[in-house]
Amino acid sequence: MNQIAIVGAGIAGSLLAFQLIRQGKRVTIYQPEITQKICSQVAAGMLAPTSELEQGSEQVFQLGLRSIQLWPEIIETLKTETGQPLYCDLAGTLVISHSQDQASLKQFYNSLSHKLGKDTQSFCQSMLITEKESEINGFQHGYWLPHEAHINASLTLKALHEYIQQNGEWIATEANCIEPNKVDDRKYDWVFDCRGLQAKKDIAKMHGVRGERILLHAPDVHIRHMIRLMHPRYRLYIVPRPDNHFIVGATEIDSDDESPISVRSTLELLTAAYSVHKGFAEARIVDLSTQVRPATWDREPYIQSKTGLTRINGLYRHGYLLAPALLEQATRVLSSEHFVIETGAIS
Ligand SMILES: Cc1cc2nc3c(=O)[nH]c(=O)nc-3n(C[C@H](O)[C@H](O)[C@H](O)COP(=O)(O)OP(=O)(O)OC[C@H]3O[C@@H](n4cnc5c(N)ncnc54)[C@H](O)[C@@H]3O)c2cc1C
Known part of the structure; x- marks a missing residue:
């Protein structure tokens, strides 16, 4: 399971590409030139699981706590690799x-x-x-x-893009056909769909x-x-x-x-x-x-897998808060003999 395609280079797709490249996979990411800010560039960069728990779920809280454990090492590695002045401030x-x-x-x-x-x-x-x-x-x-932290979201995303461009393959066009093991006319061992809101037509009740x-x-x-x-x-x-x-x-x-x-x-x-x-x-x-x-309809993160294709979406207002922990779960499909098949939110 070595040749991986990822569609979309928001925080979900970009962090996923970074993690998989670090694990030795050959990664191709599809992302057209970004001419207008995408959602992941606008984020405030708060990693705020406790604040979000007021209106959010236990699942988001637990994933958020796990992500706060993971972010400092991700930031340090990215900083070393790209020289960008990144930080993960655990100031609360x-x-x-x-x-x-x-x-x-x-x-x-x-x-x-x-x-x-x-x-x-x-x-x-x-x-x-x-x-x-x-x-x-x-x-x-x-x-x-x-137990709350913040990072510079747009700069972190920029560093991730630099890293992927240097260490992976970046196809600067929109993917039109996303199927198990296939994007447009190219075959892959696995495909991850991280298109954010543009995946709406394929995921019920996204808004x-x-x-x-x-x-x-x-x-x-x-x-x-x-x-x-x-x-x-x-x-x-x-x-x-x-x-x-x-x-x-x-x-x-x-x-x-x-x-x-x-x-x-x-x-x-x-x-x-x-x-x-x-x-x-x-x-x-x-x-x-x-x-x-x-x-998603219940504002919970969404992972759906069938052999050869995983969709990761519904990051709502928690993209940075959840991405490291959520991707840890999503990438298990690559090493598992029994592919996880979910039909909605991951809980
Ligand atoms: C004002 C604001 C503040 C926020 N603050 C925070 C915060 O403090 N902390 C936090 O954790 N979250 C925050 N968020 C939420 C966070 O920004 C989102 O959860 C996150 O950006 C979603 O990331 P994503 O990768 O799923 O989607 P996106 O960032 O939308 O990325 C999807 C990418 O896929 C690309 N794409 C789509 N279709 C195709 C295709 N067919 N082919 C190729 N590429 C395609 C798009 O161009 C885009 O680049 C905030 C959001 C907003 C709007």
Whole structure:
């Protein structure tokens, strides 16, 4: 089982290619030239299993914890191979709310403690905000989620692409016919379909969930940890990047609409960021991006295998959080005598 084809070079396809090349496989990846940002380039790079557990499943939580164990080594190897300034920052997340939104903060904690039981204290600790972030004033008490990390998603993807181009075969065209052991007119020992939302016609009940995020350059802001601001209508996140850059995002809409970010979302995101730190007032807007996340009906990740073809999809808002652990499971088909056949979410 040596000659592998992968269709799609988002985080799923690219990390899979990287892992398989490292295992000595001959990998061909199909990905047309990327002229417009793909979903994996827009991601904020949060590896936030505890935050996601508030609304997510135990499966996503466990896969996320496993991925956080795997990412540091992946990043180190990629850094050595490509020289890109990559990082996996295990700094954790601070969860805060304005005093009028304390009920949302309480609801967040209650939801986590219900799911985590006796482990709650290890994953979600009550904390005075200024103990962790001295610049964030006006917030008293919040929660500290130590088992969370973040990476630079777009730079990591770029490094993966460089690595694949140097060590694998990159076919810069769209694959039209994806079948067991075959892509278009070429035969392979195994084919992985990682097309994200474009696989919609082959996977029942897949749909898009629109996300919007803003990249800011804020020289007056020195926040070191990821921040989640609880609000009755949305959860705002602020993710620090090197050189006083910050990603701010929140909104989520069930839609395939890839049109530019709306005025309303922009105002809400920036107002909320400013309410966390007044230094954002003088920030420069470096980039505004929207993209559509590939989601299944139950928002769980999806692996489906039959001999010669595996589909990996439904990464929804967890592509980076889940990819290393999910791919660990997906690639077992290559060494197993009994191919796993799933018909829906992997649970
Ligand atoms: C605003 C926003 C913020 C996010 N933040 C985070 C975050 O902080 N943490 C996190 O874990 N996740 C985050 N996500 C989610 C994450 O981005 C997605 O889960 C992930 O990008 C999905 O990856 P993918 O590889 O499945 O799909 P994609 O990134 O969509 O990649 C699919 C690729 O397949 C290619 N393709 C499609 N059809 C063909 C074909 N026929 N032939 C060849 N190639 C084809 C496409 O061109 C594309 O490059 C965020 C998403 C958004 C929108």
